[in-house]
Amino acid sequence: MSTVIYLANQQIQVVTGNLSGKKINIEKSLTGFAPEGSIINGIIMDTDSFVSFVKEFWQSNGLPTKNVTLLVNSSKFFSKTIDMPTMSAKKTREFVVREFSDIKRDEEVLYSYATIESDKVNSKIYAECVPQEMIVDYKNIFQEAGVTLGTIYSADSSLISFIDMITSNIARTFVFQIADSMTLTTILWVNGSFYYLNSIRSFYDQGTDDYAGDVARSISKIIQFMQANQIDSNLEMVIISGLNPNDYSLYKTSFEMLDINVRLEMFNPSMFGISGKGVQGASDCVRALSGLLNRGKEQNLVKSLIDTKKKKKASTGFYKDIIWVIIITGIMVIALISSIMLSATKKKELKKIDEYNEDVIVMCDIAKYNKLLEQNSFLNKQKKAIIDLDDNIRTYPVGTSKINKIIYDCAGIYANITFKSFDADAGVVSFSASCESVDNINLFIKELLQRSEFNSVDYTGYTYNEENSMWDVHVTCILSEAVGRQ
Secondary structure (H helix, E strand, O other): OEEEEEEOOOEEEEEEEEEEOOEEEEEEEEEEEOOOOOEEOOEEOOHHHHHHHHHHHHHHHOOOOOOEEEEEOOOOOEEEEEEEEOOOHHHHHHHHHHHOOOOOOOOOEEEEEEEEEEOOOEEEEEEEEEEHHHHHHHHHHHHHOOOOEEEEEEHHHHHHHHHHHHOOOOOOOEEEEEEOOOEEEEEEEEOOEEEEEEEEEOOOOOOOHHHHHHHHHHHHHHHHHHHHOOOOOOOOEEEEEOOOHHHHHHHHHHHHHOOOOOEEEEOOHHHHOEEOOOHHHHHHHHHHHHHHOOOOHHHOHHHHHHHHHHHHHHHHHHHHHHHHHHHHHHHHHHHHHHHHHHHHHHHHHHHHHHHHHHOHHHHHHHHHHHHHHHHHHHHHHHHHHHHHHHHHHHOOOOOOHHHHHHHHHHHOOOEEEEEEEEEOOOOEEEEEEEEOOHHHHHHHHHHHHOOOOEEEEEEEEEEEEOOOOEEEEEEEEEEOOOOOOO
């Protein structure tokens, strides 16, 4: 029997159960709310109140305290989908480390990856890195609460593996959406493999027309994303978990209002081989359920932490021994050479030096050397000028699909975006945006202003467009230095 806890923000999920083949048996499925402000973006901000909460929650629900699995959802995780040659586990990890070398960090990091698809020649993996200190803090904080963490996984990579298992015989191209108290997480599957994952905030209560509108708009954005990336596969269905099945007609109507003609399914545990005493709350604990899967050691951040510490300790000890050997050997060699050769070589050296300095060939070589030295100095100056020019060019930002995606993410459920142009000289991204309400404009602009990729956001107002009954937003974004070149 395994115990899994998932945390991201105030809401936590806990399940106990086991996996047999592709069948999941749930003993308990629980949700709770940590003290307000104790967890923000997966980071424990108030240790004392969080520890007290965990102690009380574990005791009141009779949960196991040993070898617990923790799933974490936080923006501290940097992720990439990587296409690479099929390699051994060791070489794959080395490849992953190199892929994240462009991310400049002052702290030590841990790496993990999940294989999305693989054959004898090529593989597709979902790789992540996270600060080592963050994982150490989790272990210490839960240990203080009396809970021993045997494994720590990234929630996103766990979710990808989970969906891959339970939907293998259901559909090839589909959207799996998870709704919780604060966010909507949307995962796109194309031709039987993971393609895209995105999360947005919703400020409305579940079961309301506004919330249903957010759900429908997020699916509409995915359809637009598929079109923009020229994905020819048709979307077969949308599966939504975490919502009340009795509100099915509400969400179906919101789909129809946006002309989304896709089959809608509310998450049904039995449909995915999930059963047991705790199955009633399974739809609200899909994130935690993903932690019941059997995962490779390359995804366990606790194992990665232990291996990193062992390597560091072994490396430190090895280098200390080598340094002492080199020092002692050097002293012995110097003493031996000095005692044998000192008296016999001094006169010979002096004679050779005099003959060498007076040699005509040597004097010509010295003149030639001085000339080459001057040429080398001139070429070094030329090289430095070229490097400086290249460095200056690299400070110019570049408009890429990643920048477009950032604007799309900022638009979220607030605005519809159409890109117009990118001015490379000025670093200006021009696009048109339209919102259904004036309130959404402010939320959209606020999201843009919070992004470090933009040096400035030039918002000059809005006008009402009677043709489409929308508010046209007049805004342009100037990229920050070197954005888009990573």
